[in-house]
Amino acid sequence: MRARLITRAGFEALKAEMEHLWRVERPEVTRKVTWAASLGDRSENADYQYNKKRLREIDRRFRYLERRSRELQVVDYSPEQEGRVFFGAWVEVENEDGMARRFRIVGYDELDLDKRFISIDSPMARALLKKQVDDEALVQTPEGPATWYVTDIQYEKPELAD
Known part of the structure; x- marks a missing residue:
């Protein structure tokens, strides 16, 4: 498996979610389950049933994130990437009609269209890999090929320690 x-x-966001689930949400829900269980008959106790279900959801999500974190390969910024489109790049493109788009090329686990993150496996990202500013990228779309021009490439560089 690759x-x-x-x-x-x-990766840091994934780890933060795991930490929050394990140290904040799970203990809080466990307290609620314990309290609800102390009230007696659990079969008709909505607090008990709801929080028990929530506890299972938290555990399932935590196990999923833990398993995923072992399969992930963190890609850090490298100065050799400058000037070309690679994983992690913020890319600005423009088509022949003057329509501009800006997005970041990320992995599947980070996809978030609201943040303008697109998958490295998307047709747009594949067409842009290794391109430079002013290069043309031919993107295969359901409507047919579309031409986009790279207008800017930026990377988030790590903060240097003082």
Whole structure:
């Protein structure tokens, strides 16, 4: 099985979610389950049933994230990437009609269209890999090929320690 790529920021967010689930949400829900169980008949106790279900959801999500974190390969910024589109790049493109788009190329586990993150496996990302500013990228779409021009490439660089 090949490793799945993730940016450093994406990996840190995954770890933060795991930490929150384990240290904040799970103990809180466990207290509620214990309290609800102390009230007696559990079969008609909505608090008990709801929180028991929530506890299972938290445990399932935590196990999933833990398993995923072992399969992920963190890709950090490297100065050799400058000037070309690679994993983790913020890319600005423009088509022949002047329509501009800006997005970041990330791994599957980081997809978030609201943040303008697209998958490294998407047709757009595949067409843009290794391109430079002013290069043309031919993207295969359901409507047919579309031409986009790279207008800017940026990377999130790590903070240097003082």
